[in-house]
Amino acid sequence: MIDLPPDLQTYLTDEFWRLFAIFLRVSALVSVLPAFGERSIPTRVKFAIASAFTLIVTPAVAGPPGIPDPLAFVSLAGTEILIGLAMGVAMRLFVLALQAAGSIAAQATSLSQLLGGAAVEPVPAMGYLLVLSGLTLAVLLGLHVRVAEFLIHSYDLFPIGTLPAAPDLSEWGVRQVSRMFALAFALAAPFVIASLVYNLALGVINRAMPQLMVAFVGAPAITFGGLFLLFAGSPLILSVWTDALFEFVQDPVGMRP
Template identity: 60%
Template sequence: MMQNLAELMDITDALLWQGFAVFVRVSALVSLLPAFGEQSVPARVKLGIALAFTFIIAPAVSAPVQPMQFETVFWIIFTEITAGLILGIGIRLFILALQTAGSIAAQSTSLAQILGGAMAEPVPAMGHILVMGGLALAVMTGLHVRVSEMVILSYQMLPMGQFPSGADVSEWGVDQIRRAFSLAFTLAAPFVVLSVLYNVALGVINKAMPQLMVAFVGAPVITAGGLMLLCLSAPLLLSTWLEALNNFIANPLEPVP
């Protein structure tokens, strides 16, 4: 009887040690995860989400090879938080891309000051619309499932208990920032083109009729044109953004071409 209890205690300790190691990485990731880790989400809800992800991911992950000791616990916490933050920052940069695209589009169409404080992070109305639409679309298409798969596969690229190379992480980070801003400029390109055409047409009209106050005539035109363009292009922009996000989640540490 005592031998069976001892074996049961060993199995329980191993499961708790494995679950703790997975929870540390998952909790760091959830704190930066789009939709689940937003500032408006209460901390208790984030804790529940991290526990739910842990229950899903832990059975598919090998237990730590290091024994459960005082020094090992601190090392696991340090390395797993680092790995979770790396993955979380990589995904969070896609939200930055949407915010940047919205800011560029709003500045191009004279809509930068409308509803600027609607989010926890002050962004123009276009950025708010794109971010909310992108978050809703990502969650509706199974963001939680893809993130679970990403975390399970991340243990092959970022093994448990091993600190990643600083040179590799810095190179990867520069590539992700470059991809985020490239994606933002790509998404905002229609609005920039509209702004250029508007300003060229305004200059031609002003040259032809200097007495006409073209600014008062053209301001409503660029505002209405920007809103109409947003209505027409938002589905394509968000689908392009979602495809880029899914490609990153499928292989988060792949070098950017």
């Protein structure tokens, strides 16, 4: 065996614990992170992604003082995993917002059953296309860089081993869920408005000409209208979504005006 100087041994031990503590938070976040934490990505690839983020984040983060005892280690591990999961779930809510927006739009335009089982999760085809396009756009716009910055800034909010207060964490989580539902409805608003106009027009035509089978006449119109809105509105929808995602990454707790 090679005997290392005591100072070097202490330094390497401290660095190992710092690296491991950061890896706990990073791996918990990566497991549910949009694009990088999808179910279709193998576990080994997720482990490699978490390791890469850990190596990027570690030089910018101060580690825990000294070697923790077993009880302190359990507390440290639980705290870091909880913080990582909370931040990852908050970002995953943006994907759920796109799925919800696609479901609302598909139901409003009678396209909810078209290729509904094509995704890993049972969502309408419109939601599947929006999610796939949104994740692709986010990665192309530098999601990995934003996530690295997000992780580094998270240690300013929650230093290693600092457990967030339960009331503050629950209030923040409820606020994020409410924000995601509002975002989902806002993204699907053009489809809802088009559906409202379509049904009002269909009702007026039906009252004017009761003998006309308005459902058979109007079905192709609402289908074409929904597909046209998806084609024409997707760039704006995805732009609004990515702006909201990157705004959250820059200010996760909403402290900026």
